[in-house]
Amino acid sequence: xxxxxxxxxxxxxxxxxLKHLLTIEGLPREMIVxxxxxxxxxxxxKTRKFPTLHGRTVCNLFFEASTRTRTTFELAAKRLSADxxxxxxxxxxxxxxETLLDTLATLEAMQVDMFVVRHEASGAAHFxxxxxxxxxxxLNAGDxxxxxxxxxxxxxxxxxxHKQEFAKLSVAIVGDIxxxxxxxSDVHALSILGCKDVRVVAPTTLIPPxxxxxxxxxxxTLEEGLDGVDVVILLRxxxxxxxxxxxxSLGEFHRDFGLTRARMKKLKPDxxxxxxxxxxxxxxxxxxxxxxxxxxxxxxxxxxxxxxxxVMTAILGKEKSR
Numbered sequence: 001x002x003x004x005x006x007x008x009x010x011x012x013x014x015x016x017x018l019k020h021l022l023t024i025e026g027l028p029r030e031m032i033v034x035x036x037x038x039x040x041x042x043x044x045x046k047t048r049k050f051p052t053l054h055g056r057t058v059c060n061l062f063f064e065a066s067t068r069t070r071t072t073f074e075l076a077a078k079r080l081s082a083d084x085x086x087x088x089x090x091x092x093x094x095x096x097x098e099t100l101l102d103t104l105a106t107l108e109a110m111q112v113d114m115f116v117v118r119h120e121a122s123g124a125a126h127f128x129x130x131x132x133x134x135x136x137x138x139l140n141a142g143d144x145x146x147x148x149x150x151x152x153x154x155x156x157x158x159x160x161x162h163k164q165e166f167a168k169l170s171v172a173i174v175g176d177i178x179x180x181x182x183x184x185s186d187v188h189a190l191s192i193l194g195c196k197d198v199r200v201v202a203p204t205t206l207i208p209p210x211x212x213x214x215x216x217x218x219x220x221t222l223e224e225g226l227d228g229v230d231v232v233i234l235l236r237x238x239x240x241x242x243x244x245x246x247x248x249s250l251g252e253f254h255r256d257f258g259l260t261r262a263r264m265k266k267l268k269p270d271x272x273x274x275x276x277x278x279x280x281x282x283x284x285x286x287x288x289x290x291x292x293x294x295x296x297x298x299x300x301x302x303x304x305x306x307x308x309x310x311v312m313t314a315i316l317g318k319e320k321s322r
Contacts, residue, residue, distance in 0.1 A: 010129055018314045020129045020138040023147040024188040032192060036157050038310035042079075043157075043303065050309075052317045053082035056113045060086045061103075062141070063119040068277050068301055069141050069151075073116045076308035082316075085112065100124075101131055108133050113316055115139070122146035122181075137315045145181055145208075151276050152185035154307040156193060158296050159231055161303075162272055166190065170197040172225050173216075174257060175235030175284050178206045182276045183235060184214070191215040201225030202257065222257050226267060234259060234275045234284045250283050260286045264294070272296050 011027070013019045018031065042050075058077040062070050070086070077084045087107070107115070114137040117125050122144030129138040142148040156166075163169055171190055177183045177200045190198045191214065200211055201219045212218060219225030226232060237253065259273065273285075273295045281287035291297060 010126070017318075018311070020125075020132075020140075021149050021311050021315065022125045022129055022138065022140045024149045024152045024185045024192070025147070027192065029192050029194075032153070032156070032189065035153055035307070035310045035314060036160060038313060039153070039157050039303070039306040042309045043306040048079055049081065050079060051081050052313050053077065053080040056080075056082045056316050057111060058082045058084050058114045058116060058312070058316075059107055059112045060084065060116045060141075061089065061107075061118075062087070063089045063117075063124075064142070066118055066141070068304065069118065072301065072304040073139075073141060073150075073308050076305050076312060079305070080309055080312055080317075082113075082312070085110075100127070104128060104131060108136055113137065114312065116141050118142045120144055139311060139315070142181055145179055146184065148181040148185050148276075150304070150308050150311060151182050152189040153311070154300055154304040155182075155186055155233065155274060155276070156189050157303045157307050158274060158300050159272065162296070163230060166193040166195045169195050169231060170199070170229040171195055171231040171233065172199040172201050172219075172229045173233045173235065174201040174222065174225065174259070176206050176237045177202045177211065177235070178208045180235050182233075186233060187211070187214050187216050199225050199229070203253075222259075222263065223266075226263070228268070229271065230268065231272045231274065232259065232267070234273070234279075236275075236278065236280050236284055254283050258282075258284055258286065259289065261289055264289055264292075270294075274300060276300070 011020050011022055060070055060073055074084055074086065115128060116139045117128055118141040123146060124143045125138055125140035132138055140147055140149055173183050173186060183200065187198055198216045199219055200207065200216045201222055204220060207218055271294055275297045277297065279285055279290055281290060289295065
């Protein structure tokens with residue numbers, strides 16, 4: 001399954017409103033800013049419970065293991081007063097030969113309004129959106145190497161809370177760029193929001209073809225890649241997606257590309273350190289700085305709830321059409 005080229009008709013309705021969220025690529029800047037503004041409203045609210053999605057049903061349909069993403073989606077839906085169904089795909093009828101379309105049709109018959117889909121195949125979310133019934137929304141929670149749009153939104157939200165103007169920032173994304181849907185979504189989001197200095201830093205074997213065409217500058221040494229940056233987004237090595245020899249060893253990767261206390265001392269004193277999780281201590285980051293003073297890693301998790309609430313509100317927070 002290969003990712004389809006995003007089209008306005010697939011993600012947006014005739015009025016230009018969000019119908020599905022499949023990828024950051026191609027979204028208008030104004031829409032991203034509006035989602036971040038709505039997330040800010042939720043993050044600052046004194047209450048944790050809103051009636052916005054009362055009477056709606058959200059199904060978390062995860063074909064890959066997840067902790068942070070699945071639980072924050074569940075919390076987001078529940079805080080908006082939606083009914084939430086968590087489908088354990090490994091224990092479902094798909095293991096008995098039922099197709100994805102059969103599963104989708106069966107759950108739609110239960111009047112599910114939104115499917116939050118995570119799948120190991122790039123393009124899976126687009127596939128679901130193309131076959132979803134009228135009024136059924138698809139929210140991509142990560143598909144293969146392709147996209148992870150809500151992670152990009154929460155990353156942008158975290159940066160905006162501390163740095164304000166994207167146009168003046170230098171942002172470095174470090175690690176396994178090749179296998180990372182987060183890297184692709186972050187590059188798109190940063191470019192749309194006006195960041196003029198987006199860097200990807202990795203060994204040659206972990207740089208995907210075409211990344212420069214997306215607006216990123218490629219660096220193969222950490223010292224050059226982090227020189228003068230305002231934000232460092234670290235990525236884990238996705239060994240589960242690697243087939244073949246991409247690295248000599250984890251130790252050598254940490255030596256050449258790991259963020260250590262010594263390297264932190266050379267960065268700006270107000271640099272932000274981010275990571276989508278789960279972190280691998282002693283590989284992409286030294287354990288002592290994982291949750292240090294400049295680390296935004298736990299804040300990212302918290303912000304993920306508000307950002308996912310904002311997306312659900314934008315898609316489902318209107319009169320039910322079916």
